[in-house]
Amino acid sequence: MGKVLMKGNEVIGESAIKAGCHYFFGYPITPQSELVAYMAKRLPEVGGLFLQAESEVSAINMVYGAASAGVRVMTSSSSPGFSLKQEGISFLAAANLPAVIVNIARGGPGLGNIQPAQSDYFQVTKGGGHGDYYTPVLAPSTLQEIVDLTQEAFRIADQYRTPVILLGDGVLGQMMEPVEFKETSEEMHLFEKDWATTGTVGDGPPKTITSLDLNDVSLEERNRKLQEKYETIKDQEVRVESYKMDDAIYGIVAYGTVARIVKSAVDRAREAGMKVGLIRPISLWPFPSSYIRKLSEQLQLNKLLTVEMSAGQMVEDVRLSVEGIVPVHFYGRNGGVIPTVDEIYQEILKLKYGVMV
Structure with missing residues (x-):
């Protein structure tokens, strides 16, 4: 297909769908509300599921549930709403669950305003929530790059079993540019997810996914494995x-x-x-x-x-x-x-x- 003129928030949504994401749980907040509206319209057209949660906290926990079932899932928000998702993002990281979280940042702190800002940098790059974890963060500067990096975000999430953040701002979310969506193959959507809670049908023990570990020794081992994963990501996924x-x-x-x-x-x-x-x-x-x-x-x-x-x-x-x-x-x-x-x-x-x- 040729180039089409689209708004940034809508580009994110269409790119996610073409990357195989058919599940979205979110809540409207300016300047990313068009993404929520776009997914509400488009996902039913491709056999997907859109659900507007009652809050950002609910949305991120719905993402946790969908990711546990092995599907590609996304949520989005803007700065104050993104803050409300931090506990859930920490849970996703601890449970080794892949998901893509979009933050179209706005002026702060507090409620601030709806203008563009980059003052969420610390929050997205230094963990944001509690515990020793990191999330890969991709920051596009054009709408065409949003197309590519949205698809990359899902690939990184699945490959490393980690939440990934796509960081924009009010300019990128609201501006319009011509973009071209590349044809994607089914292969890019295929990552073995034998860990997913899709049922064992008596073929083995039940699968469980949790971030809770009351044994300090085993929790330390879980943390060690997380840090090993982050070192691999640091070695393989730098972009500049x-x-x-x-x-x-x-x-x-x-x-x-x-x-x-x-x-x-x-x-x-x-x-x-x-x-x-x-x-x-x-x-x-x-x-x-x-x-x-x-x-x-x-x-x-x-x-x-x-x-x-x-x-x-x-x-x-x-x-x-x-x-x-x-x-x-x-x-x-x-x-x-x-x-x-x-x-x-x-x-x-x-x-x-x-x-x-």
Whole structure:
């Protein structure tokens, strides 16, 4: 099929369906409500199940039940609602259950507003809920990339038996761009799930899935296996884009919507003769720490600048990545304010000259 013009939230829904997700449990909250509405319309058309839960807490626990049965399942929310899902996400991680959770982030803290923000970074990359766990986090910057990363999210979830987070914001959720949905084969949907609670029909002992383990020794062993899985994910699932970094002296680190704006600022700086480029983490966890460190050393970068729609969250991972070998500066807007190309360009000038020009 050719390209079609769609809204970001709807692109997520259609991409999930094409990835074999026929079960969705959610609750409307701006700016992701169109995703809920889209799944309500489309899932019955493909023989799937849509259910609007009475709350975000109910929705994530319904996901737990569906994932236990071995089906591909998804839920979505925006920042305050995503916070309510944290206990359930911890349960999913502990029980080794695959699921995809979408967060179309908005300005906070608290109820905040419905404008775009990136201030959920800590929550999605540092566990979010209780206990020692992580969730892979994918952060698209275009609607076409949403198509690809939504399908990847389901693949990662099934392959590693883990919840996966697709992180966007109010811009990506509400904007419209032409996208092309690739034909998917049945093979991409096939992962053996002999652990699923689909019944044994007398062929063996009943299958149980739980995150409860009252024996401290066996719980520690469960945690050890989880950490081994996370190490494998860190080794295999890092994603990062480099833009005009081949001869760069200065590097900017940004993700998602902000990375789109940074690219325009980088182009403007290049036209002015400044050797600057962009490093765009696509997987926020696992974070491309080794890549950023190695690139900084190889290019002998003078400075790095991290730009975010937050008061400064990803910048901490950037600083940990380079371990002091490169000065890391920060520029952020929050509360739903989007940085402009000119603002970022002025920050690039500060990197070179130390003052605005």
